[in-house]
Amino acid sequence: MRAAAPLIMPVLAAVLALSVGPPANAQQATPPPPEIAENLQLCASCHGADGKPVVEKVPIISGQHMFYLFTQLKDYRAGRRANDIMAPIAAELSDDQMKALATYFAAQPWPNYSEVASPEDTERAHSLAVEGQCTQCHLGGMLGDSRNPRLNHQKVDYLAQTMSDFRNGVRKNAAAMAAIVKGFSDADIAAMSRYLAGL
Missing domain, CATH: 1.10.760.10 (Cytochrome c-like domain)
Structure with a gap:
Protein backbone atom coordinates (compact mmCIF):
# COMPACT_ATOMS: atom_id res chain seq x y z
CA MET A 1 0.00 0.00 0.00
CA ALA A 107 -14.07 -16.79 -1.89
CA GLN A 108 -15.64 -16.36 1.55
CA PRO A 109 -19.09 -17.73 2.46
CA TRP A 110 -22.06 -15.41 2.35
CA PRO A 111 -23.09 -14.80 5.98
CA ASN A 112 -26.39 -15.95 7.41
CA TYR A 113 -28.56 -12.86 7.05
CA SER A 114 -32.21 -12.51 6.12
CA GLU A 115 -35.24 -10.28 6.52
CA VAL A 116 -38.91 -11.21 6.41
CA ALA A 117 -40.90 -9.60 3.62
CA SER A 118 -44.65 -9.28 4.03
CA PRO A 119 -47.02 -10.63 1.34
CA GLU A 120 -47.65 -7.00 0.38
CA ASP A 121 -43.91 -6.36 0.01
CA THR A 122 -43.54 -9.47 -2.14
CA GLU A 123 -46.44 -8.57 -4.41
CA ARG A 124 -45.16 -5.03 -4.91
CA ALA A 125 -41.59 -6.23 -5.48
CA HIS A 126 -42.67 -8.80 -8.05
CA SER A 127 -44.50 -6.10 -9.98
CA LEU A 128 -41.50 -3.77 -9.84
CA ALA A 129 -39.06 -6.53 -10.80
CA VAL A 130 -41.09 -7.46 -13.89
CA GLU A 131 -41.45 -3.84 -14.98
CA GLY A 132 -37.80 -3.09 -14.27
CA GLN A 133 -36.54 -6.34 -15.78
CA CYS A 134 -34.28 -6.88 -12.76
CA THR A 135 -33.49 -10.50 -13.60
CA GLN A 136 -31.93 -9.58 -16.95
CA CYS A 137 -28.85 -8.37 -15.04
CA HIS A 138 -29.15 -9.85 -11.55
CA LEU A 139 -30.42 -13.20 -12.89
CA GLY A 140 -32.82 -15.67 -11.34
CA GLY A 141 -32.87 -15.58 -7.57
CA MET A 142 -31.12 -12.19 -7.77
CA LEU A 143 -27.78 -13.98 -7.42
CA GLY A 144 -26.01 -11.75 -9.94
CA ASP A 145 -22.96 -12.50 -12.06
CA SER A 146 -19.42 -11.22 -12.50
CA ARG A 147 -20.55 -7.70 -13.48
CA ASN A 148 -23.74 -7.41 -11.44
CA PRO A 149 -23.96 -7.87 -7.69
CA ARG A 150 -25.79 -10.51 -5.76
CA LEU A 151 -28.83 -8.89 -4.12
CA ASN A 152 -30.27 -12.03 -2.54
CA HIS A 153 -29.96 -11.71 1.28
CA GLN A 154 -28.09 -8.40 1.01
CA LYS A 155 -28.60 -6.03 3.95
CA VAL A 156 -31.93 -4.26 3.78
CA ASP A 157 -30.62 -0.84 4.86
CA TYR A 158 -27.86 -0.96 2.25
CA LEU A 159 -30.29 -1.97 -0.49
CA ALA A 160 -32.65 0.88 0.39
CA GLN A 161 -29.82 3.42 0.51
CA THR A 162 -28.38 2.22 -2.79
CA MET A 163 -31.68 2.40 -4.67
CA SER A 164 -32.35 5.84 -3.21
CA ASP A 165 -28.89 7.00 -4.28
CA PHE A 166 -29.43 5.79 -7.83
CA ARG A 167 -32.88 7.39 -7.99
CA ASN A 168 -31.66 10.70 -6.61
CA GLY A 169 -28.55 10.92 -8.78
CA VAL A 170 -26.12 10.49 -5.88
CA ARG A 171 -24.65 7.29 -7.29
CA LYS A 172 -23.66 7.59 -10.93
CA ASN A 173 -21.67 4.49 -11.83
CA ALA A 174 -24.55 2.39 -13.23
CA ALA A 175 -26.80 4.29 -15.64
CA ALA A 176 -29.10 1.30 -16.16
CA MET A 177 -29.92 1.15 -12.46
CA ALA A 178 -30.63 4.87 -12.30
CA ALA A 179 -33.06 4.53 -15.20
CA ILE A 180 -34.85 1.57 -13.61
CA VAL A 181 -35.41 3.11 -10.17
CA LYS A 182 -36.06 6.71 -11.22
CA GLY A 183 -39.80 6.15 -10.89
CA PHE A 184 -39.66 4.23 -7.61
CA SER A 185 -41.42 5.78 -4.63
CA ASP A 186 -40.00 5.52 -1.11
CA ALA A 187 -42.57 2.78 -0.45
CA ASP A 188 -41.44 0.91 -3.58
CA ILE A 189 -37.81 1.05 -2.45
CA ALA A 190 -38.69 -0.13 1.07
CA ALA A 191 -40.74 -3.06 -0.25
CA MET A 192 -38.12 -4.09 -2.80
CA SER A 193 -35.35 -3.89 -0.18
CA ARG A 194 -37.20 -6.14 2.26
CA TYR A 195 -38.08 -8.57 -0.52
CA LEU A 196 -34.50 -8.87 -1.78
CA ALA A 197 -33.08 -9.18 1.74
CA GLY A 198 -35.50 -12.02 2.45
CA LEU A 199 -35.05 -14.09 -0.71
Missing part, protein backbone atom coordinates in the same frame (compact mmCIF):
# COMPACT_ATOMS: atom_id res chain seq x y z
CA ARG A 2 1.30 3.44 -0.85
CA ALA A 3 1.90 5.90 1.98
CA ALA A 4 -1.40 7.41 3.12
CA ALA A 5 -1.92 11.05 2.26
CA PRO A 6 -2.14 13.34 5.31
CA LEU A 7 -5.66 14.38 4.37
CA ILE A 8 -7.11 10.93 4.79
CA MET A 9 -5.22 9.81 7.87
CA PRO A 10 -7.94 11.06 10.27
CA VAL A 11 -10.49 9.04 8.33
CA LEU A 12 -8.40 5.90 8.41
CA ALA A 13 -7.65 6.38 12.09
CA ALA A 14 -11.34 6.72 12.87
CA VAL A 15 -12.14 3.52 11.02
CA LEU A 16 -9.29 1.61 12.61
CA ALA A 17 -10.52 2.71 16.01
CA LEU A 18 -13.63 0.63 15.35
CA SER A 19 -11.63 -2.38 14.26
CA VAL A 20 -12.66 -5.74 15.63
CA GLY A 21 -9.58 -7.53 14.34
CA PRO A 22 -8.91 -9.50 11.16
CA PRO A 23 -11.63 -11.72 9.66
CA ALA A 24 -11.84 -14.94 11.64
CA ASN A 25 -14.98 -16.74 10.41
CA ALA A 26 -14.51 -20.39 11.21
CA GLN A 27 -16.30 -21.28 7.97
CA GLN A 28 -13.73 -19.47 5.86
CA ALA A 29 -11.74 -21.94 3.79
CA THR A 30 -9.48 -19.39 2.14
CA PRO A 31 -6.77 -17.86 4.36
CA PRO A 32 -5.90 -14.23 3.60
CA PRO A 33 -2.71 -13.57 1.63
CA PRO A 34 -0.10 -11.90 3.87
CA GLU A 35 0.16 -8.87 1.58
CA ILE A 36 -3.44 -7.82 2.30
CA ALA A 37 -3.67 -8.79 5.98
CA GLU A 38 -3.49 -5.15 7.12
CA ASN A 39 -6.12 -4.16 4.56
CA LEU A 40 -8.45 -6.90 5.79
CA GLN A 41 -8.28 -5.61 9.34
CA LEU A 42 -9.45 -2.24 8.08
CA CYS A 43 -12.21 -3.85 6.00
CA ALA A 44 -13.44 -5.81 9.02
CA SER A 45 -13.97 -2.64 11.04
CA CYS A 46 -17.06 -1.89 8.91
CA HIS A 47 -17.84 -5.04 6.92
CA GLY A 48 -17.43 -7.33 9.94
CA ALA A 49 -14.89 -9.96 10.92
CA ASP A 50 -17.45 -12.72 10.34
CA GLY A 51 -18.88 -11.31 7.11
CA LYS A 52 -21.74 -9.47 8.81
CA PRO A 53 -21.35 -5.68 8.60
CA VAL A 54 -21.15 -3.89 11.94
CA VAL A 55 -21.97 -0.43 10.56
CA GLU A 56 -25.34 0.69 9.21
CA LYS A 57 -25.80 0.89 5.42
CA VAL A 58 -22.59 -1.06 4.79
CA PRO A 59 -23.00 -4.01 2.40
CA ILE A 60 -22.19 -7.66 2.78
CA ILE A 61 -19.15 -8.30 0.59
CA SER A 62 -18.20 -11.82 1.70
CA GLY A 63 -19.34 -14.09 -1.12
CA GLN A 64 -19.98 -11.21 -3.53
CA HIS A 65 -18.70 -11.57 -7.11
CA MET A 66 -14.99 -10.92 -7.55
CA PHE A 67 -15.11 -8.75 -10.67
CA TYR A 68 -17.95 -6.67 -9.26
CA LEU A 69 -15.98 -6.00 -6.06
CA PHE A 70 -12.87 -5.13 -8.06
CA THR A 71 -14.86 -2.74 -10.26
CA GLN A 72 -16.40 -0.96 -7.27
CA LEU A 73 -12.98 -0.43 -5.68
CA LYS A 74 -11.73 1.07 -8.95
CA ASP A 75 -14.82 3.28 -9.14
CA TYR A 76 -14.20 4.58 -5.61
CA ARG A 77 -10.59 5.35 -6.49
CA ALA A 78 -11.54 7.08 -9.75
CA GLY A 79 -14.33 9.13 -8.17
CA ARG A 80 -17.09 7.39 -10.12
CA ARG A 81 -18.63 6.24 -6.83
CA ALA A 82 -18.63 8.49 -3.78
CA ASN A 83 -18.25 7.49 -0.14
CA ASP A 84 -16.44 9.41 2.59
CA ILE A 85 -14.81 6.25 3.98
CA MET A 86 -14.31 4.04 0.94
CA ALA A 87 -13.00 6.68 -1.47
CA PRO A 88 -9.87 7.57 0.55
CA ILE A 89 -9.22 3.93 1.36
CA ALA A 90 -9.45 2.90 -2.30
CA ALA A 91 -7.23 5.82 -3.29
CA GLU A 92 -4.34 4.13 -1.48
CA LEU A 93 -4.80 0.71 -3.10
CA SER A 94 -2.95 -0.56 -6.15
CA ASP A 95 -4.74 -2.62 -8.80
CA ASP A 96 -3.01 -5.74 -7.49
CA GLN A 97 -4.21 -5.06 -3.95
CA MET A 98 -7.74 -4.47 -5.21
CA LYS A 99 -7.69 -7.76 -7.11
CA ALA A 100 -6.35 -9.61 -4.08
CA LEU A 101 -9.01 -8.16 -1.80
CA ALA A 102 -11.81 -8.83 -4.29
CA THR A 103 -10.60 -12.40 -4.82
CA TYR A 104 -10.36 -13.02 -1.08
CA PHE A 105 -13.83 -11.72 -0.24
CA ALA A 106 -15.44 -13.48 -3.22
Whole structure:
Protein backbone atom coordinates (compact mmCIF):
# COMPACT_ATOMS: atom_id res chain seq x y z
CA MET A 1 0.00 0.00 0.00
CA ARG A 2 1.30 3.44 -0.85
CA ALA A 3 1.90 5.90 1.98
CA ALA A 4 -1.40 7.41 3.12
CA ALA A 5 -1.92 11.05 2.26
CA PRO A 6 -2.14 13.34 5.31
CA LEU A 7 -5.66 14.38 4.37
CA ILE A 8 -7.11 10.93 4.79
CA MET A 9 -5.22 9.81 7.87
CA PRO A 10 -7.94 11.06 10.27
CA VAL A 11 -10.49 9.04 8.33
CA LEU A 12 -8.40 5.90 8.41
CA ALA A 13 -7.65 6.38 12.09
CA ALA A 14 -11.34 6.72 12.87
CA VAL A 15 -12.14 3.52 11.02
CA LEU A 16 -9.29 1.61 12.61
CA ALA A 17 -10.52 2.71 16.01
CA LEU A 18 -13.63 0.63 15.35
CA SER A 19 -11.63 -2.38 14.26
CA VAL A 20 -12.66 -5.74 15.63
CA GLY A 21 -9.58 -7.53 14.34
CA PRO A 22 -8.91 -9.50 11.16
CA PRO A 23 -11.63 -11.72 9.66
CA ALA A 24 -11.84 -14.94 11.64
CA ASN A 25 -14.98 -16.74 10.41
CA ALA A 26 -14.51 -20.39 11.21
CA GLN A 27 -16.30 -21.28 7.97
CA GLN A 28 -13.73 -19.47 5.86
CA ALA A 29 -11.74 -21.94 3.79
CA THR A 30 -9.48 -19.39 2.14
CA PRO A 31 -6.77 -17.86 4.36
CA PRO A 32 -5.90 -14.23 3.60
CA PRO A 33 -2.71 -13.57 1.63
CA PRO A 34 -0.10 -11.90 3.87
CA GLU A 35 0.16 -8.87 1.58
CA ILE A 36 -3.44 -7.82 2.30
CA ALA A 37 -3.67 -8.79 5.98
CA GLU A 38 -3.49 -5.15 7.12
CA ASN A 39 -6.12 -4.16 4.56
CA LEU A 40 -8.45 -6.90 5.79
CA GLN A 41 -8.28 -5.61 9.34
CA LEU A 42 -9.45 -2.24 8.08
CA CYS A 43 -12.21 -3.85 6.00
CA ALA A 44 -13.44 -5.81 9.02
CA SER A 45 -13.97 -2.64 11.04
CA CYS A 46 -17.06 -1.89 8.91
CA HIS A 47 -17.84 -5.04 6.92
CA GLY A 48 -17.43 -7.33 9.94
CA ALA A 49 -14.89 -9.96 10.92
CA ASP A 50 -17.45 -12.72 10.34
CA GLY A 51 -18.88 -11.31 7.11
CA LYS A 52 -21.74 -9.47 8.81
CA PRO A 53 -21.35 -5.68 8.60
CA VAL A 54 -21.15 -3.89 11.94
CA VAL A 55 -21.97 -0.43 10.56
CA GLU A 56 -25.34 0.69 9.21
CA LYS A 57 -25.80 0.89 5.42
CA VAL A 58 -22.59 -1.06 4.79
CA PRO A 59 -23.00 -4.01 2.40
CA ILE A 60 -22.19 -7.66 2.78
CA ILE A 61 -19.15 -8.30 0.59
CA SER A 62 -18.20 -11.82 1.70
CA GLY A 63 -19.34 -14.09 -1.12
CA GLN A 64 -19.98 -11.21 -3.53
CA HIS A 65 -18.70 -11.57 -7.11
CA MET A 66 -14.99 -10.92 -7.55
CA PHE A 67 -15.11 -8.75 -10.67
CA TYR A 68 -17.95 -6.67 -9.26
CA LEU A 69 -15.98 -6.00 -6.06
CA PHE A 70 -12.87 -5.13 -8.06
CA THR A 71 -14.86 -2.74 -10.26
CA GLN A 72 -16.40 -0.96 -7.27
CA LEU A 73 -12.98 -0.43 -5.68
CA LYS A 74 -11.73 1.07 -8.95
CA ASP A 75 -14.82 3.28 -9.14
CA TYR A 76 -14.20 4.58 -5.61
CA ARG A 77 -10.59 5.35 -6.49
CA ALA A 78 -11.54 7.08 -9.75
CA GLY A 79 -14.33 9.13 -8.17
CA ARG A 80 -17.09 7.39 -10.12
CA ARG A 81 -18.63 6.24 -6.83
CA ALA A 82 -18.63 8.49 -3.78
CA ASN A 83 -18.25 7.49 -0.14
CA ASP A 84 -16.44 9.41 2.59
CA ILE A 85 -14.81 6.25 3.98
CA MET A 86 -14.31 4.04 0.94
CA ALA A 87 -13.00 6.68 -1.47
CA PRO A 88 -9.87 7.57 0.55
CA ILE A 89 -9.22 3.93 1.36
CA ALA A 90 -9.45 2.90 -2.30
CA ALA A 91 -7.23 5.82 -3.29
CA GLU A 92 -4.34 4.13 -1.48
CA LEU A 93 -4.80 0.71 -3.10
CA SER A 94 -2.95 -0.56 -6.15
CA ASP A 95 -4.74 -2.62 -8.80
CA ASP A 96 -3.01 -5.74 -7.49
CA GLN A 97 -4.21 -5.06 -3.95
CA MET A 98 -7.74 -4.47 -5.21
CA LYS A 99 -7.69 -7.76 -7.11
CA ALA A 100 -6.35 -9.61 -4.08
CA LEU A 101 -9.01 -8.16 -1.80
CA ALA A 102 -11.81 -8.83 -4.29
CA THR A 103 -10.60 -12.40 -4.82
CA TYR A 104 -10.36 -13.02 -1.08
CA PHE A 105 -13.83 -11.72 -0.24
CA ALA A 106 -15.44 -13.48 -3.22
CA ALA A 107 -14.07 -16.79 -1.89
CA GLN A 108 -15.64 -16.36 1.55
CA PRO A 109 -19.09 -17.73 2.46
CA TRP A 110 -22.06 -15.41 2.35
CA PRO A 111 -23.09 -14.80 5.98
CA ASN A 112 -26.39 -15.95 7.41
CA TYR A 113 -28.56 -12.86 7.05
CA SER A 114 -32.21 -12.51 6.12
CA GLU A 115 -35.24 -10.28 6.52
CA VAL A 116 -38.91 -11.21 6.41
CA ALA A 117 -40.90 -9.60 3.62
CA SER A 118 -44.65 -9.28 4.03
CA PRO A 119 -47.02 -10.63 1.34
CA GLU A 120 -47.65 -7.00 0.38
CA ASP A 121 -43.91 -6.36 0.01
CA THR A 122 -43.54 -9.47 -2.14
CA GLU A 123 -46.44 -8.57 -4.41
CA ARG A 124 -45.16 -5.03 -4.91
CA ALA A 125 -41.59 -6.23 -5.48
CA HIS A 126 -42.67 -8.80 -8.05
CA SER A 127 -44.50 -6.10 -9.98
CA LEU A 128 -41.50 -3.77 -9.84
CA ALA A 129 -39.06 -6.53 -10.80
CA VAL A 130 -41.09 -7.46 -13.89
CA GLU A 131 -41.45 -3.84 -14.98
CA GLY A 132 -37.80 -3.09 -14.27
CA GLN A 133 -36.54 -6.34 -15.78
CA CYS A 134 -34.28 -6.88 -12.76
CA THR A 135 -33.49 -10.50 -13.60
CA GLN A 136 -31.93 -9.58 -16.95
CA CYS A 137 -28.85 -8.37 -15.04
CA HIS A 138 -29.15 -9.85 -11.55
CA LEU A 139 -30.42 -13.20 -12.89
CA GLY A 140 -32.82 -15.67 -11.34
CA GLY A 141 -32.87 -15.58 -7.57
CA MET A 142 -31.12 -12.19 -7.77
CA LEU A 143 -27.78 -13.98 -7.42
CA GLY A 144 -26.01 -11.75 -9.94
CA ASP A 145 -22.96 -12.50 -12.06
CA SER A 146 -19.42 -11.22 -12.50
CA ARG A 147 -20.55 -7.70 -13.48
CA ASN A 148 -23.74 -7.41 -11.44
CA PRO A 149 -23.96 -7.87 -7.69
CA ARG A 150 -25.79 -10.51 -5.76
CA LEU A 151 -28.83 -8.89 -4.12
CA ASN A 152 -30.27 -12.03 -2.54
CA HIS A 153 -29.96 -11.71 1.28
CA GLN A 154 -28.09 -8.40 1.01
CA LYS A 155 -28.60 -6.03 3.95
CA VAL A 156 -31.93 -4.26 3.78
CA ASP A 157 -30.62 -0.84 4.86
CA TYR A 158 -27.86 -0.96 2.25
CA LEU A 159 -30.29 -1.97 -0.49
CA ALA A 160 -32.65 0.88 0.39
CA GLN A 161 -29.82 3.42 0.51
CA THR A 162 -28.38 2.22 -2.79
CA MET A 163 -31.68 2.40 -4.67
CA SER A 164 -32.35 5.84 -3.21
CA ASP A 165 -28.89 7.00 -4.28
CA PHE A 166 -29.43 5.79 -7.83
CA ARG A 167 -32.88 7.39 -7.99
CA ASN A 168 -31.66 10.70 -6.61
CA GLY A 169 -28.55 10.92 -8.78
CA VAL A 170 -26.12 10.49 -5.88
CA ARG A 171 -24.65 7.29 -7.29
CA LYS A 172 -23.66 7.59 -10.93
CA ASN A 173 -21.67 4.49 -11.83
CA ALA A 174 -24.55 2.39 -13.23
CA ALA A 175 -26.80 4.29 -15.64
CA ALA A 176 -29.10 1.30 -16.16
CA MET A 177 -29.92 1.15 -12.46
CA ALA A 178 -30.63 4.87 -12.30
CA ALA A 179 -33.06 4.53 -15.20
CA ILE A 180 -34.85 1.57 -13.61
CA VAL A 181 -35.41 3.11 -10.17
CA LYS A 182 -36.06 6.71 -11.22
CA GLY A 183 -39.80 6.15 -10.89
CA PHE A 184 -39.66 4.23 -7.61
CA SER A 185 -41.42 5.78 -4.63
CA ASP A 186 -40.00 5.52 -1.11
CA ALA A 187 -42.57 2.78 -0.45
CA ASP A 188 -41.44 0.91 -3.58
CA ILE A 189 -37.81 1.05 -2.45
CA ALA A 190 -38.69 -0.13 1.07
CA ALA A 191 -40.74 -3.06 -0.25
CA MET A 192 -38.12 -4.09 -2.80
CA SER A 193 -35.35 -3.89 -0.18
CA ARG A 194 -37.20 -6.14 2.26
CA TYR A 195 -38.08 -8.57 -0.52
CA LEU A 196 -34.50 -8.87 -1.78
CA ALA A 197 -33.08 -9.18 1.74
CA GLY A 198 -35.50 -12.02 2.45
CA LEU A 199 -35.05 -14.09 -0.71
